[in-house]
Amino acid sequence: MTTPQEELLPTTRRALLHRIAVAQVEGRAPSLVAAVVRGGGAVWTGARTCVEGHAPNEETQYRIGSITKTFTAVLVLRLRDEGVLDLGDPLEKHLPGTRAGECTIAELLSHTGGLAAESPAPWWERTPGSLRPELADVLGEQPHRHPVGRRFHYSNPGYTLLGALVEELRGAPWEDVLRREVLEPLGLHRTSVDPRAPHAGGWAVHPWADVMLPEPTEHLGRMAPAGQLWSTTGDLARFAVFLTNGDDRVLSAESVREMRAPAAPSEPADVAAGAAYGLGMQLQQRHGRFLVGHSGSVPGFLANLTISVEDDVAVIVLANCTSGLVVTTVAADLVRIVAEAEPRIPEPWRPLPEVDRSVLELAGPWYWGTYAFALRLVAGGGVSLDPLSGNGRGSRFRANGDGTWTGLDGYYAGEPLRAVRRPDGSVDHLDLGSFVFTRQPYDERASVPGGVDPEGWRGIS
Structure with a gap:
């Protein structure tokens, strides 16, 4: 103001x-x-x-x-x-x-x-x-x-x-x-x-x-x-x-x-x-x-x-x-x-005027290997992908109008982000400049390069 x-x-x-x-x-x-x-x-x-x-x-x-x-x-x-x-x-x-x-x-x-x-x-x-x-x-x-x-x-x-x-x-x-x-x-x-x-x-x-x-x-x-x-x-x-x-x-x-x-x-x-x-x-x-x-x-x-x-x-x-x-x-x-x-007084929070449901389903936690990230929707159809802790690689992304996004800053500036879907339309993973982000750490249901060990996670006996 x-x-x-x-x-x-x-x-x-x-x-x-x-x-x-x-x-x-x-x-x-x-x-x-x-x-x-x-x-x-x-x-x-x-x-x-x-x-x-x-x-x-x-x-x-x-x-x-x-x-x-x-x-x-x-x-x-x-x-x-x-x-x-x-x-x-x-x-x-x-x-x-x-x-x-x-x-x-x-x-x-x-x-x-x-x-x-x-x-x-x-x-x-x-x-x-x-x-x-x-x-x-x-x-x-x-x-x-x-x-x-x-x-x-x-x-x-x-x-x-x-x-x-x-x-x-x-x-x-x-x-x-x-x-x-x-x-x-x-x-x-x-x-x-x-x-x-x-x-x-x-x-x-x-x-x-x-x-x-x-x-x-x-x-x-x-x-x-x-x-x-x-x-x-x-x-x-x-x-x-x-x-x-x-x-x-x-x-x-x-x-x-x-x-x-x-x-x-x-x-x-x-x-x-x-x-x-x-x-x-x-x-x-x-x-x-x-x-x-x-x-x-x-x-x-x-x-x-x-x-x-x-x-x-x-x-x-x-x-x-x-x-x-x-x-x-x-x-x-x-x-x-x-x-x-006189610190800056932020503008009031307002909900987005509209939302694409296919983008909304991407919101929430994603994992690059064992690193936890959160994807959030921002104004203008853009998204942000930020680490949930530490100083990991976070970026804002501009919508390209074709269901993909381009990084605006940070490590991923200029890099392409897209949601890779299965034949039934469900989301398999996010591809960010070839990096795979999954809903669970090394999600066994997703196409993770190198595969996921079939015995899954384990402790040491």
Whole structure:
């Protein structure tokens, strides 16, 4: 259910304000603005600034840096959903001649293409994009730093290639496609490639003195799909709702769920930190919660969008300083404050609107050898199969419309599930990717591979 902003508990609102106030002071940020999203909309906004009478609000633009990558990933997933490309396609198939053509589109999305983290000198974030007019200028003489597909290595040029891919397949500039296919349908009217008033100015704060220096604001040119955008907490709140629920005008719920799933191998340090990467989204474990989203950093600005889907809490934190503020930590703390102070109230239980009796008879206990599982019916004709104890292999399954199901997650993701029936129509067993599940452990009445000893179960005398 949607909780209006004024219905957040006063203690929760004060805890949120306290956290961003501490962050602004300790991070020495000229200004900081944050928002909390729940139930499909913003339920709290707060701001702190060193300038009296000029506090930013939900309509004030900040540069959001690499959160731009998530927008670019959405455009690529749209092309996939339309059948224009496959994520397993090599880039060369659609965008030839880049010297990185052996990378698949999925590898570019998940930063596993082995490409360099940055473009060749000069420092691309502080120089005009006109210095890098061609993809060759972005990739340099040696585009790769690692073998393709072997490890996660964050790459800004990789997302430049994805932006160029969008332009090639749409026949229009990246920013025009973004506006037409994402920004306008989602109502993100304050998100743009160039700043629009009111907007914050970017500042560098001296590391050893309380003085500031304005940072240059450059158009990144070819690098724009990796970090160009400006946005607001209001627009990013709407974007967070989309990344949680999907929107069929842009991407389905299933496709945004795919973006939120781990897609890149993690380095040992990342595993220790609970961090991973999906398709255009950063993933992390914080405070016992699975968080998804993206951070952003360009000279003069820091940004973060963090979502806990399970808690129905999303947070946006924007600041106009080059360093000093760990926005990822601040956002995770804001999520924790709301989730712990005001736990999500579940929707009321409701019976299924209809049930297929041939599926209903499958509900209940099943055994894979001696492992006990329970099959349950879920909405939309799907089922779940979960261990009754321990940490066994459980999955949800999507109905295929022909009496079979396909695994959605866990060990059985993508695997087929079907009920094998006897000539009289009764169920003999479940076949799950060739594994046989029976109504009793090694049911002698079922077709168990290898057979069942005719003497049956026995003790030791």
